[in-house]
Amino acid sequence: MRRKIVLVGAGSAVFTKGLLLDIIERRDEQWSVGLVDTDPVALDVIDKLSRKMVEQKGADIELSASVDRRDILPGADYVVSTIGVGGRRAWEQDVFIPRKYGVYQPVGDTVGPGGLSRAMRMIPQLCDIARDIKIICPDALFLNYANPMTMNCMAIRRETGVPVIGLCHGVNNGLGRISRFMGLRKEDISFTACGLNHMVFLYQMRKDAKDLFPYFVEMLDKVPVEERQIGPLTENFVRENHSYVVSDDRHYSEFVPETTLRGAYRGGELGVKYYSFEGTIREGDEEFEEHRRYAYSAEALPESFFERESGEHEQLMDIIGAMIYDRPGIFYVNLPNCGAVAGLPDETVVERPALISGSGIQPLQLPDFPVTLLPRLARFATIYEMAVRAALEGDRGLLLGAMCEASAISDKETVRKMMEELLAAQKEYLPQF
Numbered sequence: 285m286r287r288k289i290v291l292v293g294a295g296s297a298v299f300t301k302g303l304l305l306d307i308i309e310r311r312d313e314q315w316s317v318g319l320v321d322t323d324p325v326a327l328d329v330i331d332k333l334s335r336k337m338v339e340q341k342g343a344d345i346e347l348s349a350s351v352d353r354r355d356i357l358p359g360a361d362y363v364v365s366t367i368g369v370g371g372r373r374a375w376e377q378d379v380f381i382p383r384k385y386g387v388y389q390p391v392g393d394t395v396g397p398g399g400l401s402r403a404m405r406m407i408p409q410l411c412d413i414a415r416d417i418k419i420i421c422p423d424a425l426f427l428n429y430a431n432p433m434t435m436n437c438m439a440i441r442r443e444t445g446v447p448v449i450g451l452c453h454g455v456n457n458g459l460g461r462i463s464r465f466m467g468l469r470k471e472d473i474s475f476t477a478c479g480l481n482h483m484v485f486l487y488q489m490r491k492d493a494k495d496l497f498p499y500f501v502e503m504l505d506k507v508p509v510e511e512r513q514i515g516p517l518t519e520n521f522v523r524e525n526h527s528y529v530v531s532d533d534r535h536y537s538e539f540v541p542e543t544t545l546r547g548a549y550r551g552g553e554l555g556v557k558y559y560s561f562e563g564t565i566r567e568g569d570e571e572f573e574e575h576r577r578y579a580y581s582a583e584a585l586p587e588s589f590f591e592r593e594s595g596e597h598e599q600l601m602d603i604i605g606a607m608i609y610d611r612p613g614i615f616y617v618n619l620p621n622c623g624a625v626a627g628l629p630d631e632t633v634v635e636r637p638a639l640i641s642g643s644g645i646q647p648l649q650l651p652d653f654p655v656t657l658l659p660r661l662a663r664f665a666t667i668y669e670m671a672v673r674a675a676l677e678g679d680r681g682l683l684l685g686a687m688c689e690a691s692a693i694s695d696k697e698t699v700r701k702m703m704e705e706l707l708a709a710q711k712e713y714l715p716q717f
Contacts, residue, residue: 286314286346287608290360292353292413293367293430294319295326297333297575302593303364304334306601308343318356319349323371327351329572332579340585353416360421362604365413365428369405369713372565377709378402379561385702386546387691389538390559393431394482395664396538396690397699400671400683401706403432405713407439407675414446427451427600428618433481437618437633439672449645450618450633452481453598458530459486461513466496466503478625478636478650480664481618482535485657487527497526516550517543527657534559539664541692603640610642617645625653625661632665663689678716680707 289307294300300319307315319334321327331349338345350356357363368375378398379389385397392398410430417426426448430436437450455477463470468491476488489496504512504519512519515533517540522528529536533549537559543549555561578585599615606613614637621634624647628634638647667689674683680703688699707717 286316287361288316288318288359289362289364289604290318290320290353290356290424292320292363292365294330294349295321295323296366296368297326297330298571298593299366299429300330300334301337301575302598303600304337304345305590305592307345308337308341310601310605311343314344316346316348316359318360319347320351320353320356322351324351326572329576329579333575336579336585337590341590353413354420357416357420357424360417360424363413363417363421363424363426364600365410365426365430367406367409367413367430369409370710372568374405374710374713375402376565377706379555381705381709382691382702383555384705385693385698387544387693387702388546388549388553388555389544390534390555390561391538391564392555392561394434394535394538395432395667396541396544397687397702397706399432399435399538400667400686400690401710403435403439403671404675404683404707404717405710406430406432406436407443407672408714408716410436410440411443411676414440414444414448418444418446425449431481433618433635434633435668435672435675438620438631438668439676441620441633442631442672443676450481450635451600451603452616452618452635454482454531454535455484455486455616455635456598458484458528458532461532462486462489462500462528465507465512465514466500468496476637476650476652477530477616478634478653479657480632480661480668481635482531483539483660483664484530484616484635485525485527485654486530487525487654487657488652489528497522500528525654525656527654539660541690545692606640607642607644612639612641614638614648615640617647619645619647622647624649625658626651627655627658628661628665629669632661632668634661675716678714680717 378401379392382397389396389398428448428450433450440448474490477486479485517533518529537543617638618633618635621628621632622630667686670682670686693699
């Protein structure tokens with residue numbers, strides 16, 4: 285039986301390449317892969333690149349591509365969103381405009397002024413995708429990787445009723461980072477984590493039924509700062525809360541707004557001296573150019589191109605396989621809270637473990653979640669609620685309130701001016717405003 289997976293935002297070539305490699309490895313399965321991107325140049329590159337990959341590896345994969353998702357969605361079993369409305373050029377404005385007002389963000393895709401600006405243009409497009417799924421392939425499973433994850437998933441469910449599932453490799457990456465730091469195998473660590481995407485707290489960590497946090501702190505005391513690869517905010521959090529923030533400082537710093545002010549992070553600027561945002565953008569542009577060269581070259585792809593890399597695509601095919609073959613496994617997903625963490629609204633989308641099998645996706649309840657961590661989640665759950673409503677209703681007042689709460693700028697009129705500049709810069713993507 286040939287199953288069909290559709291990638292909306294397939295021009296995100298690193299994700300598409302990684303997922304296609306995962307599918308190519310599944311030699312005993314037949315897949316149809318649909319590629320969708322509104323940018324015809326990016327779509328042509330990834331279409332040609334994908335066809336070279338499939339042909340070179342002799343894989344039984346049918347490929348189709350279109351700038352109109354409605355051409356590709358019929359018959360889909362799985363629809364995966366990796367869209368980035370406006371691409372890297374719009375993303376740059378999310379970060380560069382707040383810098384003019386003294387707010388420095390290393391990523392700007394989750395929270396803070398940049399993340400909220402991104403949500404305003406992402407949410408309408410994702411809701412439109414969900415509406416098309418509801419009509420064209422209502423039985424398809426909708427999986428979202430696009431950021432800001434929490435707000436996107438909340439808005440899709442609220443506006444369309446489509447039960448989207450959010451996926452992120454943050455927990456897997458974070459566990460890998462600290463297991464290497466402690467010199468342990470990731471597979472030997474038993475853990476539980478929960479939180480809001482990019483602020484997920486790993487609050488239980490054991491090996492052979494023994495709490496590992498004392499050993500983690502002991503290693504922090506022994507290893508020189510420059511060798512830790514663990515940011516100071518995260519290190520302090522571990523020491524004070526017996527919990528680890530899996531995204532480390534690159535994302536977590538944006539949930540501590542005062543650190544995003546000029547010179548407030550280790551005496552420098554986030555996104556400039558630390559976790560260079562320009563570096564991230566440059567790497568993305570360079571990767572696209574490399575893929576363009578490979579796509580249009582008459583030469584075969586080098587074997588190095590097929591080497592496995594860590595990325596957002598990780599675990600997607602494992603999750604799908606767990607459902608197809610009824611192989612139960614625990615995976616981290618973004619779903620409505622629904623009482624999982626007492627004290628958070630039911631509609632707040634929470635990243636937490638779920639049992640995935642032939643019975644579907646069964647999120648776990650977490651009655652042991654530390655109450656001391658709840659205020660951090662509750663604060664941003666409120667910010668996200670305001671922002672989701674602002675994006676759906678085009679409400680400037682709600683967006684202003686969210687931006688005031690999510691930044692450390694004390695003057696409301698300064699925040700208003702920054703907000704209006706962001707809205708003006710992204711105007712072509714903001715029909716609701």
